[in-house]
Amino acid sequence: MTLAMKVYQAFDRAIIQEIPTDDGKALEHKLQMAAQAFADKAGWLPTHERMAVLRKTSVLLETNRDRFALMIAREGGKPLPDAIIEVTRAIDGILNAADELRNFGGKEIPMGLTAASANRWAFTTKEPIGVVAAISAFNHPLNLIVHQIAPAIAVGCPVIIKPASTTPISCIELVKLFREAGLDEQWCQTFLTDDNALAEQLATDPRIAFLSFIGSAKIGWYLKSKLPSGTRCALEHGGAAPVIIDRGVDVDRVAASVVKGGYYHAGQVCVSSQRLFVHEDILASFTEAFAAKVTALRVGDPVLKDTEVGPLILPREADRVEAWIKEATEQGATQIGGGRLSETTLRPSILLNPGAETKVSRLEVFGPLTCVYGYSDLDAAINIANSLPFAFQASVFASDIAVALKAARHLDASAVLVNDHTAFRTDWMPFTGRRQSGYGVGGIPWTMEEMADDKMIVFNHVS
Template identity: 35%
Template sequence: MTKKSDSIINPFNGQIVGEMPVSDADDIELSIVRAQKAFQVMRKLPRFVRADILMKAAELVASRRDEFARTIAAEAGKPLYDARGEVARSIFNLKNAAQEARHSAGEEIPLDLDAGVFEYQTTDARGVSTKLADLDHNALAQMRRRVGIARRFPIGTILAIAPFNFPLNLVLHKVAPAIAAGNSVVLKPAPQTPLTSKLLQEVFRDAGLPDGALEVCHCSVPLAEGMVKDERFAMVTFTGSAKVGWHIKSIAGRKKVALELGGNGAVIVAEDADLDLAATRCVRGGMVYGGQYCIGVQRILVHASVREAFEKKLVEKVRACRVGNPMEEGIDVGPVIDENSAKRIQGWIDEAVAQGARELVGGPRAGAVVQPTVLTDTVKGMKVEDEEIFGPVVTLNSFRTFEEAVERANDSRYGLQGGIFTNDIRRAFQAVEDWDVGGLMINDVSIYRIDNMPFGGWKESGVGREGTRYAMDEMSEIKLMVINYV
């Protein structure tokens, strides 16, 4: 019987990029069993073996750099420049995971910190305790006879559910630390971009990863939900929309859950800011790859005294974005992931204009391509302000005091990342205290991310942290051993 497969479609031109086998219930069961068996191997592997596998995988991705970049560009609709950037980040991600695998270690827990605890622990059956005043120096030295050692251990098989917008690097934000910590993984890639995951599985196989330690299941939503509920998984880690993420948490049972969800990133441009830098970075953060970044720039707040000058620079730079086929060199903005998403984004733009917003730059949608758009006079209650648009659209509004700007930026149910352009360090520290976001970028935009930094959000933007070492902590548990050596 021939296995069913899905045709993976280029969102720009509708052409078939490749075929991906579909996992049915029997395939998923086999993958889970294989991954559980592989965990028994992974948990015993020395650190250097895990590190060597990750380093070899980095070398193999580098050797197939162009193949990965073109696959990402074709199935995700990502411009080649950004696809190449994603591959470069992924190579670093793997190398960093290899380093963290070698350096992961426990710590000594001091157990001689409190006199009261000592006296309580030495109380005999008659209620008589050893008083410190009655002890000489030699006796006091015996108080150090216990040493505590805390070590981290891998937790088991991890279910990783990945998004379409970074089909290699966001997959590796889950897979690489899981392997570094000694776990096994069942990966459910985004339905639009599974071919990159298939390539990655080949790379890990060739790098020497034990059989079953990385299983890829391209499957339906009901079957994926069944895996989320399956108690054989020790953890589910998900990147995607807030709606889906919180639903996953509600059905996951007792297992660990890490959620990296949405945002509607705000950027504040103060009156002392470098306006050219701010405008350039806001365009990069809001328009490139069709704005399909959870940490992308969506709301720009600029001081009233420099509003006119900044608006002119911003609009000019948005108009200069090259829109077209992501497989062509030099393209800045390609399609969004599918035409239905484009229709939704255009609908939100049109709705905002009907409610009183003005379109400073934009244009009609063409298939899955949404023209880079700047809206102004937007207010709370409009979807383009309140929701995550996930498209090449930014809003531009003014403020008069810095406190007002921070309050408006923070007035969101999301709290992933934000940005501030200012030369006043006091404002930076004021903002980080009052603005509830997981990351705040000073003189940069919300889109900035290096793959070893702690990454995650407040409020409805998720729970847990990614970034190799921080994800390894999420994917492991502490065991404490106390030794009385006298």
């Protein structure tokens, strides 16, 4: 009997669609198909064909922009204006993978530097690493998929993609566009399941050469520990991104930026601005300006064009965030805003000075909440910002260049945004977590490098 998983609208939990799931037999068939495609080197797609497929898919996606944006809003709960931006980024990301192939190659290795290396000519070429297993997350149900499968297709890796069980429709529809663009099935397949054991079986199969995982740190690090010898991986998890706000800044401008960084997609972003360290000289004025903007955010159904904050992905996530807020307020934090609009939808909250041991100060909230802390000593603020076991993106707002440079140098982060919020990202820049926040480097050109091997060829040209 074929099982199905129900896909719900994030906002009102209405059923969108029931999708047949794959079982173990289907997984084995997909793995065999991908492994055979990679083993047949004579059948590898030439670079120009891969470029053509990517370019055509990008055009097809642009034609379907509004349809995909509505899908994202319904299944993922991202407000429609932001969903349109996600599709626009995905269109450009696919083109980015195609364009990167113009410069994706090897290099000459100097020879003749010693007598023993005389009369030799050496150079490297790029080869696909092998079959890629990609396990994705719900929060950007189209663009994350693009970041995982477009690089694989670009470099010539067969890829099997498992979308989040809460948001599979965008992935399914994107893969259909790749088929329409001329890509044969063995080069890009979906694996649809809500069975964690089957997902683990995909990730850890010895035929998989590279695992791309976006999601829970607990699951990602567990899967990495189970990978066969030789299997490479990239893990993208989250953090509790710190923001340092120095005195002397334009309080209104900074508040507007941090509202976007903290409440975009209801805070369900791995680099969402969560912990705001504000200089005591401007703490009162910043908090007033920030609170006014946060409480004015339009919260509701994400398919409406004026919605700014939508739901969390599941009712249990809204329950969790509410419980964390309650813990912090019971221990002395002051709450601004908040409240529950629906089973999955929370109104945005601010917590003032939650305790250092509360969950909101130690863990990734992944909800519409930011925490504001006052500071007087920059070194102390940086030390607290760096005190957690994960690190991803951080930011500093400062008009004093010395403060900006000091924070940029000393914040433990893979990227420090100066006078911008922590959730800023372009799809061609490197994107990587440090320590428990991740492993490997994301970003489309960087992922292409991770999914390729260098092969060196050495000619002995003794005449």
